[in-house]
Amino acid sequence: MRVALFSTCIVDAMYPKVAAATVSVLERLGHEVVFPQGQTCCSQMHVNSGYFDDAYPVVKTHVKAFSEWDFDVAVAPSGSCVASLGHQQPMIAERAGDTATATAAADLAARTFELSQFLIDICGITDAAEQLGSYFPEKVTFHASCHGMRLLRLGTRQEDLVRTVGGLEYTQIEDQDQCCGFGGTFSFKNADTSGAMVADKVQHIEETGASVCTGGDVSCLMNIGGALSRKESPVQTVHFAEILASTKENPLKVSGPVSVTAGGK
Amino acid sequence: MTATALGMPQVRHGVGNIFEHEPFPEYAKRELKNEQLRANLGFATHKIRTKRDAVTSELPDWQDLRTAGSMIKQQVMANLDTYLEEFERNFTAKGGHVHWARDAHEANEIALKLIQAEGVTEVNKIKSMATAETGLNEYLEEFGIHAIETDLAEEIVQLGDNDRPSHILVPAIHRNRTEIRDIFRRKIEGVNPNLSDDPAELAEASRFRLREKFLTNKVAISGVNFGIADTGTMTIVESEGNGRMCLTLPDTLITFMGVEKLLPTVQDLEVFTQLLPRSSTGERMNPYTSMWTGVTPGDGPQNLHVILMDNGRTAVLADQVGRQALNCIRCSACMNVCPVYERAGGHAYGSTYPGPIGAILSPQLGGIENEHNATLPFASSLCGACYDACPVKINIPDVLVHLRGKAVDAEKAQGEFAGGKKDPHYQMDAIMFGAKKLFSSGKLMGLATKGLPVSKLVTGKKHKISKLPGLVGGWTDYRDIPEPPSTSFRNQWKKERGAAPKRVGGSRVDVAALMEANKTKVAEAHAKAEAANPIIKEAQ
Known part of the structure; x- marks a missing residue:
C-alpha cells in the first residue's frame, strides 16, 4: 500500500523520532510511505480553544496538502489528531461556508487511520513480536489517551500490541481510563487543575514499578513525561510506535535527549 | 427592536444562581488546596462511579435506553410550546x-x-x-x-x-x-x-x-x-x-x-x-x-x-448546538466521572449547576458574556467521560467547544483587553494568531523548524525547559518541557527522501474489504495480549 504519513505538528517539531518509528514499522510491513510536505496541523488546538475562524485556514491547508498526493490510506501516530479530522474539520469548513472543503475533509478523514487501527484492522497484525519483530525488554505501563478511547473507540488496540512485544513485561496502571490532565491549552489555562490531574496520573504510574510509560499520543506523554521529569522520576515516556519499532538488533534507547533516530527497520 | 419586528423571539437570559463569580481557574486554585474536599470528593466520586458502572453494564439494553431517553427529550424540546400548553390544560383540569x-x-x-x-x-x-x-x-x-x-x-x-x-x-x-x-x-x-x-x-x-x-x-x-x-x-x-x-x-x-x-x-x-x-x-x-x-x-x-x-x-433552546443541555435529568453522573470536578469541587463552578453539565448550562442560561461564565466552558480537558456517562447522551464535550467559540467571539467583540499585553486573553490571541500563520503553510513550518537547534540555548545542560513566561508559564509550574530535537521530521525527510512523486495513478486499495477480512483481528490481538502478558487484577 502507499501510505501517506500524517506526522501531526507536535511529532514533527518535538518528537520526530515517533514519526521515524512509525515509518520504520510501516516499511517493515512492505508499505511505501510518503510524506505530503504541505501538511501542518489538524487544527484541533485552534478549535478546542474556541478560535474557529483561525482554524479554517489550518483545515484548508491539511486538506490541500493531502489532496496533492496519491495514496491508499493516511496513517498518524495519534488518536487525538485523527479523531479531530472527522470530528471537527468538516464543522469548521461548513461554518466558513466552504462546503467543498467540508466534503473533502470528511473524505480524507475516512481514509486516515490511527496507527494501531491501521496495523490491526487493515494489516491484520495481532502479535507484535511475531509479525513486526518488536522486542523491548522493559517493564512497561500504558496510558490510554482519551480521544483514542472515546472518540475513535480504539478499545485495547494500542495496549494489546504493546503487550505482545517480545521481552516486554506489562503492568496495568490504576484508573487507566482517567485523563492525564493535558487537554491542549487547558494545561496552561487551567494549570492548577491540570497539574493536580497529572500528579495523580504520575503517582499511579510510579506505583506500578514500570520503567517506561507508553501511550498513543505524544501530547499526553509530553504532559506525563514533563511531570515525571519535574519530580526527577527515573520513569521514561515513549510512544508505542517506538516500542513496536524496537528490535533485538536495533533496540530503542529510552533515556537522553529526543532525536530523530529510532529503532531499526 | 428589529428582532421583535421580524418576529424573531428575543433571547432572554435568566437571573439567580446561574453565574460563575470569578474566573474558574482562580476559584479552582483555592479549592485545590482544600485537602478535606479533595479527599472526600475522590472517595465519593470513585465509589459512586463504581456502583454506576456495575448497574449500567448489567443491562443488555442500556445503550438503547440512553438513545430512547435522548430521543424523547429531543421530541419534547422540538415541541415544547405544545407540550407546555397540554400540561397546563391537564394540570388545571385536575384542580x-x-x-x-x-x-x-x-x-x-x-x-x-x-x-x-x-x-x-x-x-x-x-x-x-x-x-x-x-x-x-x-x-x-x-x-x-x-x-x-x-x-x-x-x-x-x-x-x-x-x-x-x-x-x-x-x-x-x-x-x-x-x-x-x-x-x-x-x-x-x-x-x-x-x-x-x-x-x-x-x-x-x-x-x-x-x-x-x-x-x-x-x-x-x-x-x-x-x-x-x-x-x-x-x-x-x-x-x-x-x-x-x-x-x-x-x-x-x-x-x-x-x-x-x-x-x-x-x-x-x-x-x-x-x-x-x-x-x-x-x-x-x-x-x-x-x-x-x-x-x-x-x-x-x-x-x-x-x-x-x-x-x-x-435562550438555551434558541441555540441549535447548545439546546441539548436542556435534556439533562440532573442525575449527576457527569460530575461523578469528571476529573476536573473531582479535583476542583462543585463550588468552583459558582452556579447551582456544577461539573460538566454546569459548564454548559450556566453560560447558556445566564449568558456567556455575564460575570465569569465565559471561563466555564474552558474548565475541561475535553476527555469525554461525561458524554459516555450521560443517560440522555448530551454531547457535553461538543457543546463545551461550541461555547468556547462563543466565548472567544464575545471577548473579541469587547475589543481592548483590560490587562493590556499582559492580559491572558491578549496572550492567547497572540499564540493563536502565530499558530494560525505557522500552520497555514508546510513551507513555513519547514523554515520555522530549522530554528529548533536555537532552543538548545534555552534548555541548557539539563536538556529541558523548566520555566516559561506569561500564560504558558502554567505549563512549567507543574512540568518540564523536553529539549527540542535538532531537526524536525519534515526537514529530515526532505533531505533523505524528498524525491518521491506525488502522483502515481492506479487504483486505490479497497480499505473496506481489508477491514471486513480482518474483522476478527481485534479480538485475536486481545487474546494474544492476554496470553503474552496477563493482567493480574488484585483484589480491591
Missing part, C-alpha cells in the same frame, strides 16, 4: 393552579404570595435544583419566612453557616462525618450533647428534628423530576422518604418546575425511571417514587400549585 414565571425573580415572587396567602412563617422543602437556582430560601428569609430543607444533606448544608451545596445529588459531599456531628451539636435544639459521628446516630438526630416539621408545617415546596404533559402528573424520585412526607402531609404544595422538565406521556417514565437511579445513585431503583395528579378530595394537599419557570431556558 391544580398553573403560574408562569419568566425568570427566577418572578418565580420567587409568585411563591412568596402563595405562602403569604396561607399566613405561615415556616415551610418545608424537598431538595430542589430549581429553587436553588432561584435562591428561594434566601429570598423568603427576607420576608420572614423560613424554608426548612428536609433532605439530610441539604439540611447539613443549611445548618452549616454560610455553606452551600457542592454537588447536585450529594450536596454535602464536601463535609465529613465529624464536621456534620459538630454542625448538628451546634444547631439542632435539644440534640444529645454527646452525639457521635456514627451515621445512624446522625440520621436519628435529623429525623428527631424533621419529624416535628413534617407534622406541623402546612405548606411545602418542591421541585419536580418529570411532569407528564398528557395527564398533568408530577413525579419525584428520591431516597430518604422526606419527599413523600412533604408531598402528602401539607395542605398546600407549591412546585417549581423548569419548562424543560416535561415528558409527553406516562409511558415515557419507563425509560427515565430506569435511566435516572442507575445513573444517579448507582441503584437499580430509587427507594421512593412519588406521583401526583391534581387534587384528590380529603387526601393529600388540597391547594396545588406549579410555577413553570423559564429563567433562560428558551
